[in-house]
Amino acid sequence: MKGIIFNLLEGQVEHQAGASAWDGLLDDAGLDGGYSAIGDYPTSELEQLVAAQARRAGTTERDAVRSxxxxxxxxxxxxxxxxxxxxxxxxxxxxxxxxxxxxxxxxxxxxxxxxxxxxxxxxxxxxxxxxxxxxxxxxxxxxxxxxxxxxxxxxxxxxxxxxxxxxxxxxxxxxxxxxxxxxxxxxx
Missing domain, CATH: 3.90.1520.10 (H-NOX domain)
Incomplete structure (x- = not known):
């Protein structure tokens, strides 16, 4: 999966909850981050981030990915x-x-x-x-x-x-x- 997708998620998280929220989400997901827009990354990492975001928001993973x-x-x-x-x-x-x-x-x-x-x-x-x-x-x-x-x-x-x-x-x-x-x- 292209890094631009991760960059979009990072931008949304920071817009909604502040600049430090992305680092917190990475920690919650057990990931290092550092996604380049043109890089390729495992889809599983996006799934981990969305799952962590869903837990934070108190919603389902499906609703988090829709959002x-x-x-x-x-x-x-x-x-x-x-x-x-x-x-x-x-x-x-x-x-x-x-x-x-x-x-x-x-x-x-x-x-x-x-x-x-x-x-x-x-x-x-x-x-x-x-x-x-x-x-x-x-x-x-x-x-x-x-x-x-x-x-x-x-x-x-x-x-x-x-x-x-x-x-x-x-x-x-x-x-x-x-x-x-x-x-x-x-x-x-």
Whole structure:
């Protein structure tokens, strides 16, 4: 896994809890840190950091990785606006992942192995997404999808119809995107 992912987590932790929080998280995870953006690191180290973050936050690891994915997408949008500004809606942006964004990632980092997505467009603001990755970080994908919706001023409703973590061959996500008034949680 590329070090930029670890750098994104470090930035989020420091933003939320201060500069010393990252060192504390590394200690909690039993890791040394020192992640270079272009370096390659075991996925297990990210898993250890997310587990430590979940313990600190009193949440599940899956919720912690979703939150990380959400924040990471927003950070990436700030750092790489050219990928985001050509689009007006979440669906339009997501449909560029395989053909525009991930090829650019591979140009910058030849050894990178970003996930693959198969999309079925079900409506203007509705997708079925098959997520494939040897890392099985579907929670991060969910968070990034929700982060994209936040960026475009939409609300994501994501149903995880099938999951590799539950024994399925692939993860299948049913996603709909609407405005804040369409969010069923607004009435809660």
């Amino acid at each position: 990380f994915g959400h924040g990471s997408l927003l950070t990436l949008a700030e750092g790489f606006p050219d990928f985001f500004t050509p689009h007006d809606r979440t669906v339009d942006f997501l449909l560029t992942l395989n053909d525009v964004i991930h090829p650019q990632v591979r140009k910058l980092h030849a050894a990178a192995r970003p996930p693959e997505f198969d999309f079925t467009v079900l409506g203007d603001d509705e997708l079925r997404i098959v997520y494939r990755s040897h890392r099985h970080l579907c929670g991060m994908a969910e968070g990034m999808i929700a982060g994209a919706a936040t960026y475009y001023g939409q609300v994501a409703r994501i149903t995880h119809e099938a999951c590799v973590l539950d024994g399925a061959s692939d993860c299948v996500l049913h996603c709909t995107f609407g405005g804040p008034d369409d969010d069923p949680r607004a009435d809660a």
